[in-house]
Amino acid sequence: MKYVIGHKKPDTDSICSAIAYAELKNIEGDNAKPVRCGPINPETEFVLDKFNVDIPQEIEDLSNKKVILVDHNEYSQAAGGLKKAELKEVVDHHRIGGLVTSNPIFFHCEPVGSTATIVADIYLNKNKEIPQKTAGILLSAILSDTVVHRSPTNTEKDTEIAKKLSEICGVDIEEYGKEMLKEKSKLGEKEPRDIILGDFKEYEFGEKLVGVGQVETVVPNEVLEQKNQLLQEMKKITTQENYNTLILLVTDLLEKDTEALITGETQNFEKAFQKEIKNNSATLKGVLSRKKQVIPPLEDTMA
Incomplete structure (x- = not known):
């Protein structure tokens, strides 16, 4: 079993990329499971509920597990026990942060606005069909990380992939993006x-x-x-x-x-x-x- 996991204090990209990439590994015949290392935020809860996708199981210690990291590649941002785990892959869009492995691994890091963009692109390059629900959460992650294509991190690739995903899941990008911005702004009664x-x-x-x-x-x-x-x-x-x-x-x-x-x-x-x-x-x-x-x-x- 390979555990696909995002960073501590997970955001929508971290959670949704883990779910979608684990699904791809399973389609390819690999035994993978999406997990998280922290509670989900209101925006992510809104996204998973909208597309009827289960919240991944929470895990605190990766020791002695086979691990795939998404949306991060630094020990300081990872769940506990990563140094005692068997790191198999990394899919990310951040700076390279000092991971050390004993063997070569698949490491895909690309300067785009969202890890979900990379995950969706891997599906497309491998000619794997992206299910409607998966397209929905991947689109959500891109819109969240790029602030609906308004952030300076947004690239032409993010925009192109988001358009393809929106066609699959039948969602209008601007209309849905505004809904997400409202959810992102909800602070509730937080301390x-x-x-x-x-x-x-x-x-x-x-x-x-x-x-x-x-x-x-x-x-x-x-x-x-x-x-x-x-x-x-x-x-x-x-x-x-x-x-x-x-x-x-x-x-x-x-x-x-x-x-x-x-x-x-x-x-x-x-x-x-x-x-x-x-x-x-x-x-x-x-x-x-x-x-x-x-x-x-x-x-x-x-x-």
Whole structure:
């Protein structure tokens, strides 16, 4: 059995790519199972419910298991026990983050907006039919990660693959995309800690450990009106987890700007973005993407 799994704090791309890629492996005669390492968010729940797809089983320890990673390739973002697992494959669209294997493996990493784009493309290149439900969740993952093709991470390939998937599942991209943006914005009665860690990733830049959370919303004021409580909780997390820097990106999907809340060491952030931090925050105009617009300048400065 091979376990197909996305990153900790899974988003829609991480969950849906795992489901779809496990399905492809099974079609090819491989015994694979999609799993997750964390609770699903409201947007992902909406997507799986819409297309009547089961939520993958949660798993915390990968030790002694055969594993396929999707949507990540860094130990700091993976479920526990990865170093004691047998890593078989990686399908991802992020930076290469330091995985080490004893044997050669299939490693497909491509600069596109979503892992789901790669998974769908693999189906098509192998002339495998994409079931309607699978097309629906793959399309959803692409629209989520590219903010309905509005993010700078979106590529021509993402747009082309999304169009093909929309034809298979019978969904209008713009209409459905707006529904998804509303779901992405739902924060409900979340506590500050849950908001910070809801979509969260760790990065190792040299000897520095940095945590970056992101909230994508069409109503950013609902988040920013809790700024004092969020910063108080961020300071606790920074100390508890020994982060050099902790950042929460509050991204306005309509204005395409981001307010960054920052605790811990701030000098490198100021240098990376040429921004003065005031009251633990800075405005990043035109910034939507953590992967493409925030992590690279931070890494260049801190590493």
